[in-house]
Amino acid sequence: MKILFDHQAFSNQDYGGVSRYFYELYRGINNLPGFQVELPILFSNNIYLKESHSTVRPFFKGIHVPKKVPIIKFINKSNTEISFKNFQFSLYHPTHYDTYLLDKIGKKPIVITVHDMIHEKLGNKYSISKDTNTINFKKKSVERADKIIAVSQSTKNDLIEILDIPSDRVEVIYHGSSIPIVTIDNNSTRVHAKPYILYLGTRRHYKNFDIFIEAIAPILKEFDIDLICGGGGNLSSNELELIKKFGIEHYVYQKKIDDDHLQLLYRQAIGFVFPSLYEGFGIPVLEAFSCGCPCVISNTSSLPEVGGNAALYFDPTSVESMQYSIRQLLNSSALREELTTLGFERLKLFSWNTTVDQTVTLYKSLL
Numbered sequence: 459m460k461i462l463f464d465h466q467a468f469s470n471q472d473y474g475g476v477s478r479y480f481y482e483l484y485r486g487i488n489n490l491p492g493f494q495v496e497l498p499i500l501f502s503n504n505i506y507l508k509e510s511h512s513t514v515r516p517f518f519k520g521i522h523v524p525k526k527v528p529i530i531k532f533i534n535k536s537n538t539e540i541s542f543k544n545f546q547f548s549l550y551h552p553t554h555y556d557t558y559l560l561d562k563i564g565k566k567p568i569v570i571t572v573h574d575m576i577h578e579k580l581g582n583k584y585s586i587s588k589d590t591n592t593i594n595f596k597k598k599s600v601e602r603a604d605k606i607i608a609v610s611q612s613t614k615n616d617l618i619e620i621l622d623i624p625s626d627r628v629e630v631i632y633h634g635s636s637i638p639i640v641t642i643d644n645n646s647t648r649v650h651a652k653p654y655i656l657y658l659g660t661r662r663h664y665k666n667f668d669i670f671i672e673a674i675a676p677i678l679k680e681f682d683i684d685l686i687c688g689g690g691g692n693l694s695s696n697e698l699e700l701i702k703k704f705g706i707e708h709y710v711y712q713k714k715i716d717d718d719h720l721q722l723l724y725r726q727a728i729g730f731v732f733p734s735l736y737e738g739f740g741i742p743v744l745e746a747f748s749c750g751c752p753c754v755i756s757n758t759s760s761l762p763e764v765g766g767n768a769a770l771y772f773d774p775t776s777v778e779s780m781q782y783s784i785r786q787l788l789n790s791s792a793l794r795e796e797l798t799t800l801g802f803e804r805l806k807l808f809s810w811n812t813t814v815d816q817t818v819t820l821y822k823s824l825l
Contacts, residue, residue, distance in 0.1 A: 459821060461487065461495045462547040465534030466554035468502045468514075470527065473689070475741050476573055479609070479633060479813075480553045481506035486814030493818065498541035501530050505716060549821055555595035560602050567824040570603040572596070572628075574738025575616040580664050597621060604824050607631050607817065609739040610760035629820055632764075634810035635744035637721055639802065649722045650711070654684040655784070656727035656751070658715075658742050661690050661697060666756075666774050668700060670733040673780035675704035681788055688723050689715045724749030729787045729794065732756060733774050740764045744808055747801035752794045754783050764808075768800035 463484060471477040481504075487495050499507070501517040508516075517523075517530050535558065542559055550559065551569045560568070577593050600606055600621055606628045608614035614628045655674065661667035674685055685706070687693070693701070693712050701710050715723065724730065730746040732755040743764045746753050755761045757771040765771070770786055770793075773779040787794060 459493050459549070459825065460545065460547045461493070461821065462542065462545060462550045463495055463497045464538045464550075464552045464554075464556075464559065465497075465499050465502075465531070466552065466556055468497070468499050468504045468507060468553070469531040469534045470554065472503045473505045475633075475739065476554065477504050478506060478636060478741065479571070479573070481510075482634065482636065482810040483551075483814060483817060485510060486810055487818060490814070490818065496541055496545045496547060498538045498545075499534050500537050501533055503530075548825055551821075552599065555592060555599045557595050557598050557602075560599065567604040568599075568602060569605050569607060569820065569824070570599045571607040571609065572600065572613060572617055572738075573609050574613055574736065575620055576664060576736055576738070578620045579616060580736055603627075605629065605820055607820065609633055610763050612760035612763055613738045629816075631813055631816045631820070632808050633739050633741050633744065634808050634813050635741065635748045635805065636810065637717070637724075637745045637748040639748050639805065640721070640725065640750070647722075649713070649719070649726055650684065650686055652682075652684045653728050654686045654711075654726075656686050656688060656723055656730045656746075658688045658720075658723075658730070658732075659690050661687065661694075664735040666733040666735050667697070669774065669777060670731065670780065671697075671700055671704060671706075671710075673733075673777045674731070674784065675706045677781060677784055677788070678706050678709040683709075683728065683788075685710045686723060686727070687712045688720065689713075720745070721749055724751040727751050729754055729784075731780075731784060732761065733772075733780060734758075734761070735774050737761055743769065744805060747805045750798045750801065752787055752797035753801065754787050766800075766804050766807075768797060768804040770797070 467477040467480045484495050484497055487493050499514050502514050503516050503519045507514050549567045550563055608617055608628050608630050611630050614630050617623050617628060618625055678685055701707050724746050729752040734756055736759045738760060740761050743753055753769040755765055755769050756774040770783045772783040
């Protein structure tokens with residue numbers, strides 16, 4: 459079976475959950491006998507493709523180039539259209555919602571993965587409502603798709619509620635963790651001198667960073683610990699002002715991450731806090747479990763579905779609720795050890811091998 463992926467996730471993201479998901483599918487399916495995934499990309503700065511896809515070249519990586527991403531997208535989109543004409547594929551699985559090939563597919567089956575319904579659910583509250591392309595493209599892609607993959611039951615429920623999609627057209631297939639399980643950290647090199655709480659990823663909009671800073675500020679001072687913000691780019695001027703407002707400018711640090719550094723950040727943290735208002739899945743929770751890092755996370759959307767009994771929860775709209783759960787973690791080493799053990803056990807329910815197997819089964823059902 460030959461499957462055509464397209465460029466979108468890898469043109470748009472240097473790293474992130476969507477490109478991680480499609481990279482794991484691409485790698486896993488191509489390792490199966492009788493299957494071939496075509497990924498027609500010429501240029502990408504995506505870190506997951508760096509070593510495994512030798513034909514992909516970086517495009518001014520680490521260098522500021524005006525309109526760099528639009529240029530990458532234009533080149534890769536053109537190359538995808540060439541592959542579409544020349545590659546004799548059985549099924550099309552686009553890596554995001556752009557509909558540029560939908561009208562040309564004919565009767566060949568299409569599978570679309572819906573990662574979340576953030577724009578539809580939270581768009582009115584944040585500036586992401588201005589991104590009407592994503593909303594419109596997603597709706598059209600979902601309507602045309604022969605089968606829809608939702609990455610959690612929560613996302614499936616939102617999809618059915620908002621777009622009125624019949625339940626039998628949507629299949630829930632979970633993500634996995636790309637970080638190998640390590641129960642003991644034999645690396646004596648500390649990534650940070652002081653004990654710290656870990657926050658990961660972008661900090662805008664629904665990620666709820668403002669409320670998190672308000673909640674964590676007195677805790678950092680009380681316990682004399684730091685906050686490490688991994689990834690997400692440099693702290694913005696507004697974020698620096700917020701941090702200064704609460705008097706914690708000497709307690710908060712931003713660090714760049716790659717997979718190796720990320721594992722050390724998880725393993726050496728007191729705990730990982732995920733204050734997001736909404737997630738379609740929540741890969742960082744599984745990553746933290748893999749590294750034996752206790753999790754304190756929001757009680758909303760898909761996160762309880764992923765975390766199960768292996769995490770502490772809080773109401774992400776409540777400073778007091780967030781503080782209570784974080785203090786619980788900090789005050790009890792026994793609780794941290796229990797959550798670590800439960801996290802390893804919970805992780806057994808999620809793997810990329812399972813994701814690949816269930817996705818291939820879905821593909822076969824359409825042919």
